Amino acid sequence: MTVPGRRSSTFIRLLRSGFTDPTHAARLLDADALASVRADPVLLDALGATADPDLALHGLVRLAEAQTPEDLPLLLDTLVSAKPLRDRLLGVLGASEALADHLARHPRDWQALVTYEAADLHPGLPEFERGLADAHDPVALRVAYRRCLLSIAARDVCGTTDVAQTAAELADLATATLRAALRMATAAAPEDAARCRLAVIAMGKCGGNELNYVSDVDVIFVGEAVPGAEEHKALQSATRLASHLMRICSETTVEGSIWPVDANLRPEGRNGPLVRTLSSHLAYYQRWAKTWEFQALLKARAVAGDPDLGAQYVAAITPLVWQAAERENFVADVQKMRRRVVDNIPAAQVDRELKLGPGGLRDVEFAVQLLQLVHGRSDATLHSGTTLDALHALADGGYVGRADAAQLHDAYRFLRAMEHRIQLYRLRRTHLVPEDEADLRRLGRSLGLRTEPVAELNKAWRRHASVVRRLHEKLFYRPLLDAVAQLAPGETRLSPRAAGQRLEALGYADPASALRHLEALSSGVSRKAAIQRTLLPVLLGWFADSADPDAGLLGFRKVSDALGKTPWYLRLLRDEGAAAENLARVLSAGRLAPDLLMRAPEAVALLGDPEGLQPRTHEALEQEVLSAVGRADSGEAAVAAARGVRRRELFRTAAADIIASYGTEDSPAEKDCGALVDRVGDAVSDLTAATIAGALRAAVRDHWGETLPTRFAVIGVGRFGGHELGYGSDADVLFVHEPREGVDEQEAAKAAQTVIAEMRRLLQLPTADPPLLIDADLRPEGRSGPLVRTLSSYAAYYRRWSLTWESQALLRAEPVAGDIELGNRFIELVDPLRYPVEGLGEDAVREIRRLKARMESERLPRGADPTLHTKLGRGGLSDVEWTVQLLQMQHAWAEPGLRTTRTRQALAAAHAAGLLPAEEAQILDEAWVLATRVRNAVMLVRGRAGDTFPSDARELAAVGRYLGYPEGRVGEMLDDYRRTTRRARAVVDELFYGA
Template sequence: MSLSAVEKQIHSSVAALPSAALQTHILQQWERLVDAWNMSSLDVFSVLSGNESQLIKVLVGSDYVADVLCRYPKFLVELVEAGELSASISSDHYDRLLQTALADIDDESVLNKTIRECRQKMMLRVIWRDLNRLAPLMETTRDLSRFADASVTHVMRWHSERLKPVWGEPHAKNPNGELVPQSMIVLGMGKLGADELNLSSDIDLIFVFPQSGWTQNGKREISNQEFFTKLGQKLIQSLDNQTADGFVFRVDMRLRPYGESGPLVMSFNAIEDYYQSQGREWERYAMIKARVMAGDQARGAELISLLKPFVYRKYIDFSVIEALRGLKEMINREVRRKGMEHNIKLGRGGIREIEFIAQVFQLIHGGMDVRLQNRSLLAVLQLLEEGGILSSSAHQNLLTAYQFLRDTEHAIQALQDKQTQLLPEDELSRTRLALSLGCDGWDSYIAKLNALRASVEAEFVDLIRPVDEDVTAEEDASCDGWRSVWLDDMSDEEAVSIFDAVGFDRPADAWKLIKDLKGSKRVRTLQREGQERLNQFIPQLLYQLESTDGSTETLARVLVLVESVIRRTAYLVLLMENKTAFAQLIRLCQASPWISQQLAKTPVILDELINVSSLYSPPDKAELNDELRQHMLRIPEDDLEALMESLRYFKNAHVLRVAAAEVTGALPLMKASDYLTYIAEVILENVVDMAWHQMVERYGYPCNDDGPVSSPELIVVGYGKLGGIELSYGSDLDIVFIHNSNTKKYTNGLKQVDNQVFYTRLVQRVVHIMTTVTPLGDLYEIDMRLRPEGNSGMLVSSLKAFEDYQYKNAWTWEHQALVRARVVAGSRQLEGQFNQVREDILASVKQESLLSSVVDMRKKMMASLASNPAGDQDDVFHLKHDAGGMVDIEFMAQYAVLLWSKDYPEMRIWSDNIRILETLEALKLMSVEEVNQLIEAYKVFRIEGHRKILNNQSVAVTGEEAQNFSEYRQIVNKIWQHFMEDRV
């Protein structure tokens, strides 16, 4: 058929489209196609004949396919002539296709180009059939999953065959002692594992191998672990890297044991041990869909069998509902924080809630009913209906909603081949989406979508959400009275009398606060919805404060928060709908102005007030690691802004938990500092991993004598409060970075740099991520002045350079600082080496001028930092810097370590003052009485310091308050005189 005949049919179809803007857009796309096809030697117009209406549907739904058709017109010809647009393909189609396509390739760049072109052709076929409803949903997801399987299988095989001549083939001994070959097995997780991949999905993978051992018959012998790590890195690069030809799949490895900080590949024994000893509830959910998608299927089946007991309990397990409630609430917080209510996957009534409904019943009953050990969501929903767990109507509602939501997800992603589930905001994209979903316009589409999401949410809420208490008649009546105070024109005398009658401690001041807020410009210019919410909130707030001690001051602190969210009154709704959260807000604002200010600065952490059990019980370090990992897993690795915001939310939320527990007496000082230190350590670990991945993507992996390394040869050394496990609220981090790479070697990327430059830029990236101010603030202020040569020194030095500096050039005060040094993040192997270097240095400090140097440094600090340098005033006392304060105790501990480390190795172990003092007592180097007195004084000073911070007060106390510490000061001064001055 001629171009003119096809074009006539095209124009006729375009004229029937409902929007002039859409007609213009499609005609522009058509002109692009005509230009591209006319330049081609192929007669594309002949094969297009009869498919014009299908092409229009594709152009309406996908600019990405239009680009593919322009660039690769041959794909359309080949697909039509093979009948692949009009018919289904066999399940092994892509396996055979890639086996042929990659068979004779011996160049990595050609491999990468070829596999990407195969992906473009596959996407053209799948999107064409999906938008024209020529394929049911599950066929579409199956085809995408099968292409992923084939891509991983054949690319892995290609790289494996080229690694073996150099590194040998991995082997391990079988039970008979015979050496047998080993191969890598790839687990597909999530939608890939369930054969439910979406159009622009990343693929979640876990790499495993059966047994540890060594390679054989290569130029060099390495461990199986090292070989498979190299293979995994090559596989990821070939699939994930964005080139001129696009990408194959975005590869996400964060579901592996230990996440980004874990090894890239693990043996069966190691992975089984991890899940048995450390596996979390959310990892049970993830493992439901695990599937061997590449590698030795028989050995892979053994692994799946080994992991079954972790996923499915042998009893009916209702504990998973609470775990699911927490997991969903975490997602809800993220949705609220990012304004993702229009996310059809994570938002209310979205795809994730349908998945959760199925998975929670799988975990509850799957151990007893093995039929539920099924990766397919639709199959599980059918089984749940057959078993009477879901009603027929619930099953049908979920099925209908899932189909429509997944079709919507595909239509959103087909537009630009982007991994998103957000509904479009511009009118043209909305029109295109509605037409792709068979609706005549956006209004009819969104009405259908909202109805289906509401039905899903209702089923989900019935399953997991606890019900709030009803409003009492007494509360309702009291709130009515406060509404009059807030809304009516009331005289000052009348209003003050009401505040006085219910027991406000300063009724006139309380009324002034309310009156000022009501008359403020920000309140007077509120939109109607915001005004209505505020009119509901203020009476409830005043009711809550009626029986509160210090009611007026507490009101003032809460109103600081109200003013900060006056344009985002959804936070007020959160408090009104969660009585528990409202009550905790009052309690914490009453206890601490510092907490009220933190809530006002970052109101998003109000979410933390909902769950009282977690609010006053901060998690330990392992739980923190686990929670942060869950947070970060839901964010694409290349979305740096979202990752940074998530880290800041995590930090702010958990610092709030520690402060809440401390001010209410649920957590003693020492534990509070422990938890604040854990938070910093977990964040540092994560930030180093983030920075590492960004640097590797840009420069490749640093190399040592054995080739590229798969994880950073870097440690972060904490000094001061961080090293001494004594962090407080608002503490900065004193840190030093040390690496252990060969500075004469280079990275292996396209843009190579030497290892020293790589690690310098890695550290710069870490500092940037930590200190950049975002809408949620920064993470921490970073102080790196304790590195060798201070501010003039290199940002990161090698361990050898650090050691040489400490031996040859370090001052006594730098050795004092080293007493408090401790590795807080990074390579475990390098940590061990650093610890040995630290202990050796502490044991070799010259004694001749040690005491005088320490005493002189203390005098200099007092002269510049003490509030009472002469030490002759009893009514002024700086808890830290004045004579008899915390620094005196710290200096005595540091001096003792430097003095006795050579003779007593136990003195080199600890970096915190309390355990150093306890070691002095154990070794009989200081009397029991003196140690106990110093420890008690140190704790008292620190407790008061924390209290001052939480009350926004200076740590320099005066007047009668200073007198309260005089006894402790005298004791510390006396011991200082005996232990230090008398020795000089």
């Protein structure tokens, strides 16, 4: 060879071929044993194609030097003339130092690779048994085992088998080895063999036909006495045979060891007998076994010994495996076990742990096994011990989305391939990704990553691990699993009879109709029907947990019919966290939310988005509405677009309210009911303001283009101005305008009147949506006064004619739409009226009290129970609001905190200012919040507004569920309401009436 320092062409070519130490490689090529082939370019190209060309060349020199003079020419000639053999041999030498060592000790074993041509690439168990047949002692068995392993590795590194086929071949080789070891143990103790029957059951990866190159082989031993033998002595004989088998495989000899045989998955683990009878196994599993033991048994497979006994064992334990999901806390136990595995990884290794770490192989395996055990009770297609086969079955059955399954499949294959190549290098049991640069380079190249092997390997590994972790969390901790696990066996695939019985047991009022819905949804062989059969048993339970299960199921059918051809719908319910439960709660809570959803079924997507139920800001809502109006070509189309936004946002608000209220397990006293009420009030008020702004824009554009002849503002008053609207509230408003420069006042007034009329017309167009009524009766002079005034007219009126009630109405005035500057000037105008300096005189206080008493006596509907009327009844909304407003009018001039349109904020400010004790403030707040929640509940349940509790028993129960009262506690709910409002009335009598 030319001296490398002279930059010879050979030296450069070695570098380009992937050698990291070309100087040493050049010396190896100068070895005498390679004299006849060293100049052959075919050899150098073949070495360069291996995972580690330096390692491959070193192994080749050792192999050539170990040949006899007679055998060496055959090796060298084959290397240059037979490409399949050359690729297999050099591929192994470049990937496995341990197999190179084996070939150096047994230099003729390379010839075992010659037989595996295209016609015979995938040997099975019979071929491996023949390969081990001549081994009559442990040393010979190890040599024969490595020879077979050599052929598996050669096909693996050359890509003629994929990772799943390689794992299956390794499991077949392990099975053949166990049989050979048992044959040796039997030959060594024929008297023991004559006394007993012994079956070897493979567990773990061997049982699942997915073994690693180096792994413990998990087994369970089952023994029985032959006829006429004493059971105790037979079990002793079987134990000796089993122990001998384990030693043959596990002990280290001059040829190393094969692999440890681990029997710790047996009943009682290390503390239990090594061999048990079949009846003893069954007794243990039926009485004492833990959840993880059934998970392990999922892969049990008889592999050696007495075939009939092995088959009996598998047949006996299989039903127990597929009943395991019915155990109490089954899902939680499996999840806890997975977390415990991760917690036990040393901190220094967790980021390199390919098998047990987050995003590792075990994440895939646990997720697949849990899904199998939950759904496999009634679906035998899931009964596979092989991870990838089970994953494909889960996808075919609709239990896992196809895209998720494909991503898991690819990630699992990549991670298993990494694991195989890491172990193949030195045939050591490890799952840690190496840290050494040379090891990473060899690993990357072995996986086909050649440009930047280390960087590409790390990138691909992290990407696949991230996918596994995300999908593991999505599938393994999916709420549906625990719910499905609680169902009786067979109910995850609903037969008509089973469904009818369950419907009756769950309390459906019309089981026949409900059953028709179920059959319509779940019949057939389509993927959609398969997913529905998975979802429906769980949904049935959630519907039954409501006051109206029949309505929930009917609503689900309607939504499913509307979205049945939409690819994301069922996938969302199956995969996305609590989406299915959220939908069940919403559909069974009353009429309003389902009616909204029927008109906008795509809003189901909000239920699967963690941020989907968060209320949107006023600015975002107004911008969307105005944009939609701007795209419309008529006022009618514009308001229809605004209504579409309103419909979706009302559903968002109602769904969030129902899920937070109806779905919570907290008692009424434990909920933050005030926060729930505030969220609804803010959301509905903001949405109403945005809708009115849209109607205003449409009305102006249709008559005047972009600019109205007069500046125009809408002022919200009452609950609207206080951000306290409920689902059925009208929008109380005032209208104010101011002529633009150069515009005649009469023309401006006519334009303002016209735009109001057009807004009202557009908003009152027939629709199935909840109505949005604009009420201007709180304007000066009430219904007798003009609908709209100029700012100066308002000022003149309030200066000369304003009554106390009108000042009180202005306490909740706030601009909501139109000209912002004009609206703010209106607020500046009315502040002195609503917050009068030095407060109210005695005459004004008496007038307010008189008006309140008159309202109580005249406006309460005839026959209404004054203890249950939320607005005008004892301790209801009116009582609390008038009390707070009186405090505002008396003290807001001196206490800035009272200058708010919101009742609860004003109440809190009054307490902070020392105007009422904390206990009384809390009593009033609780009563106002409760009355508001009842009004919201009535609208949600009945689909129309109401100020008192429903008389229909089912509707009343639904209101109770919304308020946090389980079935059968309606009486307690009414008692609590009366008690809360009675206490509030006592505070009102003291603070408002001065009693």
